[in-house]
Amino acid sequence: MITLTVNGVPRSFDGDPTMPLLWYLRDELALTGTKYGCGVAQCGACTVHLGGEPARACQLPMSALESAEIVTIEGLHPEGEHPLQLAWREIDVPQCGFCQPGQIMQAAGLLKHTPKPGDQDIDTAMNGHICRCGTYPRIRAAIKAAAGERA
Amino acid sequence: MNTNDFLPWARRAAARRAAAKAPATGAGPLSELPRRAFLKLAGLGGLVIAVGPGGSRRVEAAEGASAWEPHVYVGVASDGTVTITCHRSEMGQGIRTTMPMIIADEMEADWSRCRVEQAVGDKKYGSQNTDGSTSIRDFLPAYREAGATVRALMEDAAAKQWGVSASEVFARQHEVVHRASGRTLGFGALVASARSLPMPPPARLRIKEPAERRWQGKRMPSIDLVPVTTGTAVFGADVRLPGMKVAVIARPPVWGATIVSVDESAALKVPGVERIVRIPPAALPGAYLPLGGVAVIARNTWAALRGRDALKINWDAGANGAHESGAYRASLETSIRSPGAPGRSSGDAAKALAAAGKTVVAEYHVPYLSHAQMEPLTALARFAEGRLEAWAPTQSPYDARATIAEYLGLDEAKVTVHVTLLGGGFGRKSKPDYICEAAFLSKEIGAPVRVQWSREDDLRNSYYHSVSAHHLEAALGEGGKVGAWLHRSAYPSISATFAKDALPTPDELSNGASDVPWDVPDMSIEVCPAPAHTRIGWYRSVNAIHHGFAIGSFVDELAHTAGMDPADFLLQLIGPDRSVDLYKNGLVGASETYYGAPWAEHPLETARVRGVVESVRRRSGWGAPLPRGRGRGIAVHRSFLAYVAVVAEVEVLADGTVLLPRATVAVDTGFVVNPDRATSQMEGAMVMAMSNTLHSAITFADGRVQQSNYGDYEVARMRAAPHAVDVEIIQSEGKSGGIGEPGVPPAGAAIANAIFAATGVRVRELPVGKQLAGWQNRAT
Numbered sequence: 001m002i003t004l005t006v007n008g009v010p011r012s013f014d015g016d017p018t019m020p021l022l023w024y025l026r027d028e029l030a031l032t033g034t035k036y037g038c039g040v041a042q043c044g045a046c047t048v049h050l051g052g053e054p055a056r057a058c059q060l061p062m063s064a065l066e067s068a069e070i071v072t073i074e075g076l077h078p079e080g081e082h083p084l085q086l087a088w089r090e091i092d093v094p095q096c097g098f099c100q101p102g103q104i105m106q107a108a109g110l111l112k113h114t115p116k117p118g119d120q121d122i123d124t125a126m127n128g129h130i131c132r133c134g135t136y137p138r139i140r141a142a143i144k145a146a147a148g149e150r151a
Numbered sequence: 152m153n154t155n156d157f158l159p160w161a162r163r164a165a166a167r168r169a170a171a172k173a174p175a176t177g178a179g180p181l182s183e184l185p186r187r188a189f190l191k192l193a194g195l196g197g198l199v200i201a202v203g204p205g206g207s208r209r210v211e212a213a214e215g216a217s218a219w220e221p222h223v224y225v226g227v228a229s230d231g232t233v234t235i236t237c238h239r240s241e242m243g244q245g246i247r248t249t250m251p252m253i254i255a256d257e258m259e260a261d262w263s264r265c266r267v268e269q270a271v272g273d274k275k276y277g278s279q280n281t282d283g284s285t286s287i288r289d290f291l292p293a294y295r296e297a298g299a300t301v302r303a304l305m306e307d308a309a310a311k312q313w314g315v316s317a318s319e320v321f322a323r324q325h326e327v328v329h330r331a332s333g334r335t336l337g338f339g340a341l342v343a344s345a346r347s348l349p350m351p352p353p354a355r356l357r358i359k360e361p362a363e364r365r366w367q368g369k370r371m372p373s374i375d376l377v378p379v380t381t382g383t384a385v386f387g388a389d390v391r392l393p394g395m396k397v398a399v400i401a402r403p404p405v406w407g408a409t410i411v412s413v414d415e416s417a418a419l420k421v422p423g424v425e426r427i428v429r430i431p432p433a434a435l436p437g438a439y440l441p442l443g444g445v446a447v448i449a450r451n452t453w454a455a456l457r458g459r460d461a462l463k464i465n466w467d468a469g470a471n472g473a474h475e476s477g478a479y480r481a482s483l484e485t486s487i488r489s490p491g492a493p494g495r496s497s498g499d500a501a502k503a504l505a506a507a508g509k510t511v512v513a514e515y516h517v518p519y520l521s522h523a524q525m526e527p528l529t530a531l532a533r534f535a536e537g538r539l540e541a542w543a544p545t546q547s548p549y550d551a552r553a554t555i556a557e558y559l560g561l562d563e564a565k566v567t568v569h570v571t572l573l574g575g576g577f578g579r580k581s582k583p584d585y586i587c588e589a590a591f592l593s594k595e596i597g598a599p600v601r602v603q604w605s606r607e608d609d610l611r612n613s614y615y616h617s618v619s620a621h622h623l624e625a626a627l628g629e630g631g632k633v634g635a636w637l638h639r640s641a642y643p644s645i646s647a648t649f650a651k652d653a654l655p656t657p658d659e660l661s662n663g664a665s666d667v668p669w670d671v672p673d674m675s676i677e678v679c680p681a682p683a684h685t686r687i688g689w690y691r692s693v694n695a696i697h698h699g700f701a702i703g704s705f706v707d708e709l710a711h712t713a714g715m716d717p718a719d720f721l722l723q724l725i726g727p728d729r730s731v732d733l734y735k736n737g738l739v740g741a742s743e744t745y746y747g748a749p750w751a752e753h754p755l756e757t758a759r760v761r762g763v764v765e766s767v768r769r770r771s772g773w774g775a776p777l778p779r780g781r782g783r784g785i786a787v788h789r790s791f792l793a794y795v796a797v798v799a800e801v802e803v804l805a806d807g808t809v810l811l812p813r814a815t816v817a818v819d820t821g822f823v824v825n826p827d828r829a830t831s832q833m834e835g836a837m838v839m840a841m842s843n844t845l846h847s848a849i850t851f852a853d854g855r856v857q858q859s860n861y862g863d864y865e866v867a868r869m870r871a872a873p874h875a876v877d878v879e880i881i882q883s884e885g886k887s888g889g890i891g892e893p894g895v896p897p898a899g900a901a902i903a904n905a906i907f908a909a910t911g912v913r914v915r916e917l918p919v920g921k922q923l924a925g926w927q928n929r930a931t
Contacts, residue, residue: 004459010231015422015423015451016423016453016454016457017449018453018457019453020453022450023451023453025567026452027397027451027452028451031382032382032385032386032388032389033278033381033382033383034382035386035525035526035574036388036452036527036603037525037526037527037606038606038860038861039456039605039606039860040606040860040861040862042860042861042862043525043861045525052931060342065625066906072382073381073382074381074382074383080377080380080381080555085380085381088376088380089372089376089380090372092372092376092827094243094373094375094376094379094380095243095244095245095831095832095835096241096242096243096524096525096526096572096573096574096575096576097243097375097379097384097386097572097574098386098524098525098526098574098575099525099574100379100380101380101382104380116755119874122869123869124870126869127564127868127869127870128868129524129868129869130521130525130861130866130868131244131838132523132524132525132575132577132839132842132866133575133835133838134834134835134836134837134838134839134867134872135831135834135835136838136867136868136872136873137571137834137872137873137874137875137876138831138834139869140869140872140874144293
């Protein structure tokens with residue numbers, strides 16, 4: 001039996017310990033904001049926070065998550081109004097929207113350590129995420145806008 | 152059967168003909184879900200308006216069956232809530248915002264009191280196939296009419312209530328105002344009375360003048376921003392049903408491969424795996440039907456994935472088992488070195504080339520591409536009591552419905568296809584093979600089934616963008632004057648996915664090759680044979696991708712050979728302003744329509760070509776010096792009835808990595824309803840063109856796709872992406888063209904031309920990949 005918290009709620013799991021967190025979140029907890037895009041940590045669509053840091057849920061087997069604290073896009077902000085979420089709306093970043101929860105979770109991790117990121121910081125932090133619609137220029141702009149709002 | 156019937160523009164033309172034949176009045180059968188919702192609304196005293204090809208009408212609660220096929224609905228409840236049914240699929244282009252904003256604008260609704268409902272697949276909507284960049288260009292007049300009809304009814308109802316003439320009242324933001332007294336009545340309060348009024352005659356309908364528009368032509372925030380940014384938006388794999396199983400399928404590794412033997416024992420031992428089910432393969436070419444294979448049915452996705460990996464299957468590769476990209480490329484190159492079937496012919500290009508003092512020849516190669524949309528294919532289906540209900544991210548719910556019905560042998564009326572948000576589509580989700588898989592499996596096992604494709608499945612079992620080869624040849628005269636133009640194009644055709652052994656036809660060249668705007672007297676634009684060895688399908692911009700790349704690159708080569716500035720050369724090649732109906736001027740074997748529209752409605756207007764080129768030249772800093780390793784490239788292309796010019800500014804790093812710090816785009820596509828979404832489509836087109844041009848290729852060996860995931864099918868990422876995309880939308884009241892696709896074709900060539908300017912290396916085969924390694928040490 002593995003116990004962990006997800007978005008502040010205690011949970012326990014006694015299924016296949018090799019199951020990645022991604023499928024636990026999606027199939028067992030119905031937290032479907034965390035997306036499956038590649039399964040091999042190449043696209044970033046499944047990014048959540050593990051102990052406050054961005055992590056790829058497709059690469060985290062449940063067996064490694066005893067006592068882990070997980071936050072998903074659904075738990076990033078109680079009203080869904082994290083500065084990044086507000087900036088994303090203000091700048092109308094998403095096109096199809098599928099990758100955006102992962103992008104936002106990654107960007108939240110960036111701002112935590114680098115409150116005023118420059119282009120280089122953003123490129124480095126976000127390069128592991130794919131947006132096939134090509135919203136990268138607006139993601140850059142939204143991260144900068146959110147950073148400004150925090151100042 | 153004409154194999155061209157399956158090309159997107161031809162399919163649209165067929166839908167248009169069918170719509171034109173439909174009677175202008177009468178009520179059509181409504182499909183279950185919106186029907187239920189709307190009849191409920193009508194039953195509660197709401198006003199529901201349907202607008203179709205034959206005009207508007209009211210939907211009555213007791214409506215019976217007839218042939219009329221409305222394609223968009225507006226409902227107003229007695230509390231004033233407006234419901235607009237979006238019959239087109241949302242895949243990032245913004246149609247769920249753009250379509251309702253037109254209707255709400257014309258009806259003078261309060262935007263905050265409008266809600267959008269997604270339509271299920273039903274023929275009555277006309278074409279729901281969200282491809283070909285058609286939503287606005289096909290439906291703008293109908294949406295406007297829908298809004299104007301509701302507005303007229305509201306005004307008439309208020310006028311009647313006040314006992315005044317309709318000319319004394321006007322609708323304004325969810326209420327009707329009496330001009331003289333200032334009295335008002337809200338839309339909700341007017342519903343009961345509006346329901347009893349006769350439908351306004353067409354002459355009574357007034358579409359807003361440009362100055363009266365509130366939202367059309369202005370920025371409108373997208374309606375799904377909150378769910379998308381909070382993770383609550385519902386994409387294909389996010390729908391759940393009680394008792395749902397998950398299926399992952401082992402599909403044939405080669406197009407047409409068949410199963411020799413299967414060892415299921417290890418798969419059945421995986422915890423959570425419940426059953427193994429064979430899906431029979433469709434006979435080639437298979438069209439929209441599943442490839443067949445072995446499905447692992449499990450309690451959850453992980454178990455299904457593990458179970459599938461544990462299957463041991465021996466395949467007989469079949470006739471396509473020898474398909475190999477290197478040999479196939481050589482065969483395409485042989486094909487383009489002999490004359491093909493002309494799609495456009497004027498003068499005598501062969502003779503002019505033979506007689507020319509100076510000719511330039513170049514050949515280009517573009518590989519297969521896959522959509523690699525972020526959401527891998529997925530679909531949920533439930534078969535119960537003889538009915539099939541599916542939920543899927545589909546671009547074409549009606550095609551899905553019809554195909555499922557045929558596949559399972561059900562009456563179409565017993566099949567319902569719900570449309571979720573699409574995590575990208577780019578043409579892949581026009582084909583319902585993956586939805587048919589879920590339908591088949593649910594019927595087989597008697598439980599709801601979600602089929603989940605892995606990323607690897609998605610890349611290896613796609614409907615690929617055609618691989619192609621191009622031979623271009625031009626006679627270059629005094630002052631850079633092009634006297635003759637020969638273009639031969641060879642690529643396996645989409646038609647081959649639908650009709651066995653079909654080859655590309657001259658008409659297909661109108662997707663970006665035979666419709667070039669050049670002022671050249673002797674032209675021959677030819678298509679050369681190329682057999683298909685895999686499923687070929689639509690991918691954003693379709694053949695205009697490789698045509699745009701080859702043509703735009705060749706023009707740049709000609710400019711440099713002539714020693715001219717590429718922008719000046721381009722403008723000279725476009726020549727004097729003229730409007731040309733290509734159908735009557737040089738096309739050979741062309742179908743009656745161009746991107747599904749009558750040719751005469753969309754003549755080639757070279758002033759618009761010149762306009763977009765001049766715009767990007769003016770705004771991009773064109774001509775200002777840049778250091779070695781940086782360069783600008785220009786290209787213009789017309790596709791999907793839109794004119795787009797691009798100046799790409801690249802930076803090539805020492806290791807050959809290409810960055811695109813800046814792109815300048817101008818688009819002239821007639822009236823643009825939602826400029827911010829149009830701008831975002833251009834931004835996205837630059838990034839997709841980077842992927843197509845710099846990174847992506849699907850290759851085959853032993854008939855199998857060699858790529859598996861984003862590690863070996865690379866796409867553009869943040870680091871290389873533009874810091875500035877400066878888009879000018881040349882707004883006009885002209886007929887709307889497309890917006891989703893036409894940005895990609897010129898961008899590819901502009902990037903390649905910029906690479907030449909930066910490094911002196913001419914790119915003639917895509918992707919650029921590692922071709923630029925060591926560029927600094929090469930002689931230029």
